[in-house]
Amino acid sequence: MSKVTVIGAGNVGATCANVLAHKDIVKEVVLLDLVGDLAKGKALDTWQQAPIDYYSTHLIGTDNYADTAGSDIVVITAGVPRKPGMSRDDLIATNAKIVNSVTKSIMQYSENPIIIVVSNPLDVMTYAAYKASGLDSSKVFGMAGILDTARYRAFLAEALSVSPKDIQAVLMGGHGDTMVPLPRYTTVSGIPVTELIDDEPLDAIVERTKNGGGELVKLMGTSAWYAPGAAAAQMVEAIVKNENRIFPCCVLLNGEYGMKDIFLGVPVKLGKNGIEQLLELKLNEAEMELLTTSAGHVRAVMDVYDNMSL
Numbered sequence: 001m002s003k004v005t006v007i008g009a010g011n012v013g014a015t016c017a018n019v020l021a022h023k024d025i026v027k028e029v030v031l032l033d034l035v036g037d038l039a040k041g042k043a044l045d046t047w048q049q050a051p052i053d054y055y056s057t058h059l060i061g062t063d064n065y066a067d068t069a070g071s072d073i074v075v076i077t078a079g080v081p082r083k084p085g086m087s088r089d090d091l092i093a094t095n096a097k098i099v100n101s102v103t104k105s106i107m108q109y110s111e112n113p114i115i116i117v118v119s120n121p122l123d124v125m126t127y128a129a130y131k132a133s134g135l136d137s138s139k140v141f142g143m144a145g146i147l148d149t150a151r152y153r154a155f156l157a158e159a160l161s162v163s164p165k166d167i168q169a170v171l172m173g174g175h176g177d178t179m180v181p182l183p184r185y186t187t188v189s190g191i192p193v194t195e196l197i198d199d200e201p202l203d204a205i206v207e208r209t210k211n212g213g214g215e216l217v218k219l220m221g222t223s224a225w226y227a228p229g230a231a232a233a234q235m236v237e238a239i240v241k242n243e244n245r246i247f248p249c250c251v252l253l254n255g256e257y258g259m260k261d262i263f264l265g266v267p268v269k270l271g272k273n274g275i276e277q278l279l280e281l282k283l284n285e286a287e288m289e290l291l292t293t294s295a296g297h298v299r300a301v302m303d304v305y306d307n308m309s310l
Contacts, residue, residue: 002028003026003070003072003073004026004028004029004030004071004072004074004240005031005032005068005071005074005106005110005113006029006030006031006032007074007075007076007106008076008078008119009033009035009038009042009043009061010033010077011223011225011229012077012118012223012228013031013033013078014031014046015225015230016075016077016118016232016233016236017031017042017043017046017059019233020057020233020236021049021050021057021059022053022055023055023237024055025057025236025237026072026236027057027058028057028058028059028060029057029058029060030060030061030062030067030071031059031060031061031062032062032067033061033063033078035063036062038061039061039063040061040062041061042061043059043060043061044061046059065105065106065108068106069110070110071106071109071110071113072113072114072240073113073115073116073240074110074116075116075118075236076099076102076103076106076115076116076117076118076119076125076129077119078102079091079094079095079098079099079119079120080095080098081120081222083217083221083222084217084218092121092301092305095119095120096128096305098119100129100132103128103129103133104132106133107134112135112139114140114239115135115141116143116232117141117143118142118143118228118232120175120223121176121301122144122175122250123174123175123250123263123298123301123302124263124302124304124305125142126140126141126142126263127302128305130252130263138273139273139274139275140274141268141275142175142249142250142265143232143235143249143250144179144248144250145170145175145247145249145250146231146234146247146248147175147227147228147231148181148209148212148265149169149181151208151209151212151227152169152171152186152205152212153167153168155205155208156193156197156205160188166188166189167186167193168186169181169185169186169187170182170185170267170281171209172248172264172265172266172267173265173291173294173298174264174265174294174295174297175265176210176297177210177211177214178210178290178293178294178297178298179265180290180294181206182281182283182287183202183206184287235249235270238270242272243270244269244270244271244276245269245271246267246268246269246270247268248265248266248267248268249266249268249270249275250263250265251264251265251266251275253278256278256280257283257291262295262302263302264294266278266279266280266281267281
């Protein structure tokens with residue numbers, strides 16, 4: 001795989017392109033934005049960074065979808081970011097139209113790309129891209145769980161005074177306040193986290209993780225970008241290198257966890273074909289109840305999208 005396109009040259013898209021360039025794993029990254037000079041400027045700035053940080057990935061900024069022709073992977077970050085007091089669901093009408101249009105434009109120039117959606121509200125925007133693309137569901141999925149688990153692991157690392165490198169975690173459900181962190185599947189160098197931290201501080205960390213995006217919106221007046229951009233780049237890396245990494249991603253369920261025709265965050269194996277395998281964990285009753293509640297919230301937003309008749 002040699003060509004990756006990132007749609008949207010805002011904070012998240014530009015960060016994703018920059019992190020990808022530093023990984024030095026693809027020949028070319030195309031950064032596309034309707035504000036063409038913005039994409040050209042950020043791509044040029046990152047290309048001028050190459051001799052300093054020692055990578056060969058070439059970056060092109062554009063406002064022309066023809067420049068995306070033959071993309072192996074497309075990362076969609078386009079859309080309006082959250083403002084203070086705005087929920088992810090408030091974004092649906094505006095961003096659904098944007099994601100719909102972007103996906104159709106991409107498909108005009110690339111035959112069978114893998115599409116990674118980052119736009120919010122994440123679960124329903126992934127659904128929108130899937131419907132607009134006509135691709136197999138293994139090729140269209142959303143970046144949510146990697147970011148959410150990163151926040152969870154960062155908070156735990158701070159609380160335990162350990163390196164975030166040593167913390168592994170699984171998180172499921174919708175991307176938002178109803179997400180389902182799973183302490184039972186959280187370890188520090190193989191040690192169950194429940195042996196290292198009491199229930200009360202662990203519950204507080206879980207709640208902080210659920211509201212992780214909102215916390216940053218309050219602090220900065222807009223959505224986060226460093227961690228989301230890096231998370232999307234990590235997904236691209238797993239695909240390009242065919243690493244078969246286990247990540248929580250927003251995917252179409254087809255009977256797994258007793259659910260069908262819904263995009264929800266679950267652990268998957270990510271490789272050269274996109275979603276190589278969906279992993280079905282043996283959730284206990286309490287965990288399953290939380291996942292079902294989260295799915296109900298996602299389903300309601302998907303229904304809103306369906307009723308928009310885009």
